Amino acid sequence: MADQVPLLPYNVYMTEPPHLPVRGAEDQGGPDFLVQAEVKERHARGVVLQGQTCSGETVTVTLTLVADGIARVLLENEESDPARIRLARDLPADEYEMTITHSEGYVYLQTPALRIEVALQPFHLTFCDADGRLLLSQNYSEVTAVRMKLTVLPFGLSKVNGQRVAFHDTFTSEPDEHFFGFGEKFTDFDKRGQRITTWNIDCGGAFSERSYKNVPFFVSTRKYGVFVDTTSAVDFDMVASNTATYSIISRDSALDYYVIAAPDLKSIVTKYASLVSFPILPPKWSLGTWISSGFQRDSAEEVLRRARLIREHEIPCDVLHLDCYWQRFGHWSELLWDSELFPDPAGLLAELKSMGFKVCLWMHPYIGIESEYFTRGDEKGYFLKNAQGQTYVVDIWGGFHPPVGIIDVTNPEAIVWFKELLREPLRVGADVYKTDFGEGIPNDALAYSGIKGEQLHNLYSLLYNDIVAQVTEEVTGHTGLVWARSTFAGGQRHAAQWSGDVNSTFPAMASTIRSGLSMAMCGHAFWSHDVGGFTGHPPTELYVRWAQFGLFSPMIRAHGNSTRLPWDFGPRGLELFRTYARLRYRLLPYLYTYACVAARTSLPIMRPMVLEYPDDPSTYTMDLQYMLGEELLVAPIYNLSGERTVYLPEGRWIDYWTREIFAGPRTIRVQTPLETLPLYVRANALIPTTAPVSFTAExxxxxxxxxxxxxxxxxxxxxxxxxxxxxxxxxxxxxxxxxxxxxxxxxxxxxxxxxxxxxxxxxxxxxxxxxxxxxxxxxxxxxxxxxxxxxxxxxxxxx
Structure with a gap:
């Protein structure tokens, strides 16, 4: 990891992924991979195979046609693990043609969209589309170096010193194949050549592949997707160790993955969502501007001052966000108002509502040890435990705030208690919670349900956000919207997420664009980021450029550890923020339309170019521009010079500002003043607009x-x-x-x-x-x- 270089300062609290052991010279074992199999039984949608590895060990392989174009591959020990956690839902048996045939040495499974060929001896899996075109194939021939040493791990399992540590598989990667997804990764959008671990972590910036939001799902330009169904850490070696292959290594008690085939990438994303979850449709007001207090001391007087200035400056805004300091410092997050700074919360929220504002409150799933609620929860056993059976107390804030206990979201009584803590601020008048953190679950923690920390780590953010979303819907009556930092596979049901604590620099802004596009390929439609970045104070030029990007993102919030209030960036910053906020509000009918599409299909509002133009190789590595819906092409400026290249795909494109018509495909070089975001409209587009308002209505x-x-x-x-x-x-x-x-x-x-x-x-x-x-x-x-x-x-x- 980048922050583990020996000469860097020690990181106080960081829940690193569990490391796979390194085989020593004395361990004469090796990767154990399938060499042959035989049909053990047939089931309604597939077959169960009894496999034999190169060491003679018996394993079970279950192949299932889950739906048309979706196949499940399950490799496990001879006996299944009943405690293993699955995220994929069992889909109903839709009416589609399905055939399973068994001839000597082969098994064939087929739906109209997908065909699986199973060679039994030597064992080999091949997947083809409806036309017989090869999609992906297990690779046994390219895995060894010239000295016959393995460079990657074939379909099988590995033991070190006699203990199983992982299951794995390896596939051929075609020379022109590209890969997208894996959650919110700040690296290049095209993941070919990268090593990726799906492990949620407080990454504290936009520097690397480590991220708050991991999804063990990717899409290939060869028009298939792969979802690995596990909450454990998964290592993906995407043509990094071996230029002919990519590999999957799962630390779970089985290797359970789905292959998804469809004629286009959009359909693959939608089929994946059918397995894990579709997004909710958030309230219309959530698509408006969110403006934050920032991570600094606050009070009722300051909140009202901000609210009045927003209206006086005629900045369209729907949501005021109150960050940590609405609660007592040292007691985060007990969900009680700081009575000295906020003596009349009900009165404050009522006045804000009379001005047309919704209110978002910060929280996290930990309670500081100085709070009386920690004492109560500790006595009742409502927190995760350490190996000694005591409440696991962690320094999640790195010394800034007192240590905390982690609410056990698998304990039914703790959930009821936690929900009651959440209800009161909502009853008083809050509308939504910012569900911060959720990534810091220690690997050795113990949960009430028996789940170990390593398996709970990624799952925690889903359970945590489920609880908050449920309470929010119960009390407010609108869909269970949250504003979350961490998530995992299926977390699109928790609209929305934001990109976390990135630096206030142009390179961090560019990495944030890339991370949003990677999230989009996983079907997370309602994603956002902090305008201006979180850490540091952005100069006016960066603030404005980031605001242009933010106001043309699926959702928009101005927030940071210092002020992000538009009037604090001078008359020019204020005017340009207001101009683009009004433009966003003009486009709300367009944005809400694509929000409805997302709720039905899981297709993102912010769309990578390759998602709209999957047959154009020029889009495969394009990660600094995107489509907003199908009609608008957005190319944020990510530098001080105002210069960048813009790629216009096939068709005709109209400059939004000048109405000049361009014929694609072509690349143009633009240089724009601070006032101008490069924005292009697809020719023949019909864009619904409305008159900008101060705040929206349902x-x-x-x-x-x-x-x-x-x-x-x-x-x-x-x-x-x-x-x-x-x-x-x-x-x-x-x-x-x-x-x-x-x-x-x-x-x-x-x-x-x-x-x-x-x-x-x-x-x-x-x-x-x-x-x-x-x-x-x-x-x-x-x-x-x-x-x-x-x-x-x-x-x-x-x-």
Whole structure:
């Protein structure tokens, strides 16, 4: 690890992943891999094989067709481990064609989307798609060096000094294959050539592959995905130790993985989500701006001052976040207000609500030893235990705050107690919790349920956020939104997450973009980050550039360990933050539409270029630009110079600011002033907008204007709290035809002045209804259209 170089200062508290032992010269054993197998039995969706390893040990291999295009491979000892934790759900037996055939020496399992070929002697697994195209294949031939020493680990298990320490598998990696995912990794988006360990850790920055949010799932450009179903640490060697292969090493009591095949990467992400979880649809207000007190002393007077200044400066904002200091220092996180600094919480929250604010409160799943709640929990056995059976007390804050006990989220009585602590601030008027930490579970901790720390470590964040989300939904009535730092596979159900404590530097901002794209490939749609970075005080240029990135992210929060209030960055910083916040609020109908899509499909709002353009090799390593939804291409500036390259894929693209039209594929070099975020619109896009407001409401947007970047024809399926509205528009000759159907019966369409628009002389609605032309100066009624001096055509529709 980067912070374990011998000459660096000692890190006080860090829960490192358990290290695999190094085989000594006296240990004559070696990796034990499958050499042959025979069919032991058939089950409803697959087969059970009895396998024999090179040492003669018997193992069991179960192959299951879970759903069309999803296969499960389970390698375990001859006897299963009943205590092993699974995250994947058992899917219903959908109607699809499935065949299982057994001929001499081979077994074949097939669904319409996936075919598995099993060679029994010598043992070998091959996966192909519906057309017979090879997806992935176990590799036994490239694993040894010239001296016949293994360089990677084939399908099997390893023992050291007679004790099993891991299961593993190795696959061929095609020379042009690229890999994405693994959770929130701050390294290059393309994980080819990297070694990755899925182990949640307080990484304290955006420096390396270590992260708060790990997901043992990845997607390949060859259009398959792999999910390893375990809460234990998994090592992925992605063409790092051997340029022909990648390997999976699991420390669990079995190797349990799923191969997912589909015609496109989006479908793979959705199928993966069907196994672990789809996102919730968060409240509409959560897509607005969140502004924080920052990690500094606070008070009721300061909170009200911030709230009033936000409204006075006319900054659109929905959520005020109160960080740690709403509670008594030294007692974190007992979930009690500091009565000296916040003498009337109910009154404070009521006043904030009268100003249109929701309130988010900071918390973590630990309680400081100075709190009376620690004493109560300790007496009741509500905390994780150490090897001696005593409450495990840890210095999670590195000396800054008194040590804490870790709430045991596997103890039913502790859960009830914890939920009661959570309820009171919500009853008083808070709306959501920022669920900080959750990564610091010691490997040797013991839980009430019997789970050891090593297996609980990654699972903890899921259980912790489940509890907080459940209470939030019960008390507030809206979906169980949290704002979480740590998560694991399936954590997309806890919208939302933010990227943690990154430095206030341009390189950290660039790494944050990469981490968000890696999270996106795991189906985590509602991801965010701290505008300006967390650690340090950003100069105005960095703050503004980060705000542009943040306000064009799935969710947006300004937060840090010093002020991130827009007016503290000078008149220019304030004005530019406000400008982009208003632009975000204009786009809320567009963003909410993609939030609805995410809840149904787990497709992210912030989309890697490769997800939208999987057949364009230029997108495979592209990790500093992205699509926001399907229509907007965002290229944040990550340096002081304002220069960068932007890649425009195949098709035509329109500069949002100048409306210049570019034909892709091409790379352009841009240099932009601080005022400008490079932003491009896909030609023929229809972008629903609304008038910016100070704060949002859950009611359907009543004032929708669709910006039409029309060259020929375009469509958009607008989703709002009142349902689905289908909008289409077509330019043909001098005629503009608009169709509107669904929940909304009135809206406006603004045809922007691009090529040929000046030729429009007739407007039709729903094929036959003709619009009357009106003067631009008059307040024209519904089903009329007018042309402005700059060539913009505004049509008011009512159907």
């Amino acid at each position: 009611e359907p947007c009543a004032d929708i204007t669709v910006d039409a970047y029309l060259l020929e024809e375009g469509t958009f399926d607008l989703q709002d709290t009142d349902g689905l509205t289908r909008i289409s528009a077509e330019l043909e000759g001098s005629q503009l035809r608009i169709n509107l159907a669904g929940a909304k019966h009135q809206l406006a369409l603004r045809l922007l002045p691009l090529a040929r628009n000046e030729l429009v002389a007739e407007v039709l609605i729903n094929t036959t209804q003709s619009c009357k032309e009106a003067s631009p100066e008059e307040q024209h009624p519904q089903n009329t259209w007018a042309r402005a001096e700059d060539g913009t055509i505004l049509v008011k529709l009512s159907v």
